[in-house]
Amino acid sequence: MLDIADDLHRWVEEGRDFAVATVVSVGGSAPRGPGAALAVDGAGTVIGSVSGGCVEGAVYDLCVQALQDGEATVEEFGYSDEDAFAVGLTCGGTIEVLVTPVAADAPDRAVFAAALSAAVRGGTVALARVFKGPPELLGRPLLADPTAYEGTLGGHPELDRTAAGESRALLAAGRTGEFVVSESGTRCGSAVTVLVESSVPPPxxxxxxxxxxxxxxxxxxxxxxxxxxxxxxxxxxxxxxxxxxxxxxxxxxxxxxxxxxxxxxxxxxxxxxxxxxxxxxxxxxxxxxxxxxxxxxxxxxxxxxxxxxxxxxxxxxxxxxxxxxxxxxxxxxxxxxxxxxxxxxxxxxxxxGGTGLPLTGSRTPIHHDGPGGTRQGTDSATTTEGAQAWPTRHRPVQKPPVRK
Structure with missing residues (x-):
């Protein structure tokens, strides 16, 4: 949701209720990556995009429903082989979308407002939200900066401390990614998967x-x-x-x-x-x-x-x-x-992590995950590589032959 922070911050300042849909994971070929967001306010105004048009209508409806019932939800969209006209991604990939209502009187409103304000100012902050786990934890926000954090993911303080640490690792690299905390690490009876959106000054x-x-x-x-x-x-x-x-x-x-x-x-x-x-x-x-x-x-x-x-x-x-x-x-x-x-x-x-070669006739993926990978955390977390912001310089792009 931080990719549409300017508009959402204005909505917060104006006291609007809204629901925001955020891409939390992608599989295969998908038009937009984790962190891409679409939001709908109480009057039906829409901003942002999660798929470049493929599933926007269905996501809009999910946002409207979230505004009505006040419940966060996660929905997966993919291509249907059985019904070519079903709502889905025509590119053949899959995306998972977290839909979170943010009402003017919501308990977590202040945390979302702080995250959006920091992003608009160009601050260095990370917004963490659960998108897999107990229903009561879905969408709960935790905001971390390099030295402190506020909010709660709704589980145990140990979960919040773990989330803050993992969020800072991604923040240091300027990355948006996810990590998993096992059941023993959450102390809430179930494992959770957390999306972290990083807001950093431009490179x-x-x-x-x-x-x-x-x-x-x-x-x-x-x-x-x-x-x-x-x-x-x-x-x-x-x-x-x-x-x-x-x-x-x-x-x-x-x-x-x-x-x-x-x-x-x-x-x-x-x-x-x-x-x-x-x-x-x-x-x-x-x-x-x-x-x-x-x-x-x-x-x-x-x-x-x-x-x-x-x-x-x-x-x-x-x-x-x-x-x-x-x-x-x-x-x-x-x-x-x-x-x-x-x-x-x-x-x-x-x-x-692209090759620099033409896509015509190529069997390489159209949408790359980048040259980074994942690593196993020392505790129970798995997160996107935090040591490198993007590419090691020792992996040069493959260039086609150049005529001298």
């Missing part, structure tokens, strides 16, 4: 090199939801007039700025300078940071010369293997806009 994209290609990449980065910074040591090029859509413009030597700024495992670094005096010290530092993606622009000859120079300053072969160079997928791009599209496509493929 960073830092574009080094104030060139024409950078202007197009800034627009692509903003479209993908990044907080985009342009950095260049030349003040005549790094100007607001040339990059009006950038969030930040920094005039500094790139490697010095990278040394002093904040990055994390979601940060994308795009080096477009293709000038050795900038590239070598910058990439030598970048390839040793725990960031999501490091790519550098240049011809094949520039790439080989740059790698040689990087080896000379001590960059290892393992570190070089993490470099996406020449940056971008082979789209035959020529213009700055086409090149920005090819770079953005490689970043998305790396984030989602």
């Amino acid at each position: 960073r994209m830092i574009v080094f090199g104030a060139v024409d290609f950078a202007a197009a990449l800034v627009r692509a980065g903003k479209f993908l939801g990044y907080h985009v910074t342009v950095c260049d040591a030349r003040p005549v090029f790094a100007t607001r007039a040339r990059f009006p859509e950038a969030d930040d413009i920094v005039v500094e030597w790139p490697h010095r700025y990278l040394r002093d700024t904040t990055t994390d495992r979601r940060t994308v670094l795009c080096v477009l300078t293709h000038d050795a005096k900038f590239d070598v010290p910058l990439l030598a530092a970048a390839l040793r940071l725990p960031v999501a993606f490091v790519g550098a622009m240049g011809s094949r000859r520039t790439h080989e010369d740059r790698n040689r120079r990087l080896r000379e300053v001590g960059v290892t072969e393992d570190e070089l293997a993490a470099l996406h160079s020449p940056i971008g997928l082979d789209l035959g791009a020529r213009t700055p806009e086409e090149t920005a599209l090819s770079i953005a496509a490689e970043i998305v493929a790396a984030r989602q």
Whole structure:
């Protein structure tokens, strides 16, 4: 539900009753992932989407029913082989949807309101809700931040403590996912499965090199939801007039700025300078940071010369293997806009674990679960991988052959 936080926060401020349907799990090919939400208020106004249109009507009806009876429910939608016209996903996958009523006088209203307010402000919070377990626990919210939590999942305090810990692990990675707590861990006589939605500030994209290609990449980065910074040591090029859509413009030597700024495992670094005096010290530092993606622009000859120079300053072969160079997928791009599209496509493929190859004739899944997996918790919980926000940089996207 945090993906429609702006509208829901407004509804809370206006005192509206509403019910929200949230995708809690998907199987096979499905149009939207966990966390996608649709909400309906008491007047029948609808916002959001859970399936791109396939089952919206049925989910709308579930929300209306939840508003009437005040009960949370979980419904699964899939494709019906017996009845091709039945309500379901024509893509062949399945989704489970948690429908939660949030009345103006509901006991949990304050927790939902706090979660929505934090998400609108760009805060770092995780909203946890049970979607499998005893009926009386369905939809109950717990809100966790890096240091504290409020609300309750409705079971035992031990369940809340476990949920807060697992939620923080997902929050640290900026991930939405689920975990399972066994019967012994809940102390409520039944195992529960919990969805955690993470709200974190947007990831960073830092574009080094104030060139024409950078202007197009800034627009692509903003479209993908990044907080985009342009950095260049030349003040005549790094100007607001040339990059009006950038969030930040920094005039500094790139490697010095990278040394002093904040990055994390979601940060994308795009080096477009293709000038050795900038590239070598910058990439030598970048390839040793725990960031999501490091790519550098240049011809094949520039790439080989740059790698040689990087080896000379001590960059290892393992570190070089993490470099996406020449940056971008082979789209035959020529213009700055086409090149920005090819770079953005490689970043998305790396984030989602895609191959970068055409879907036509391919047997690979259309919707990837991403390169992360699941891990068994030390207690009774199972959660999405929390150690990495998205892709390890040592799993480069498979690129089609490029003609020299």
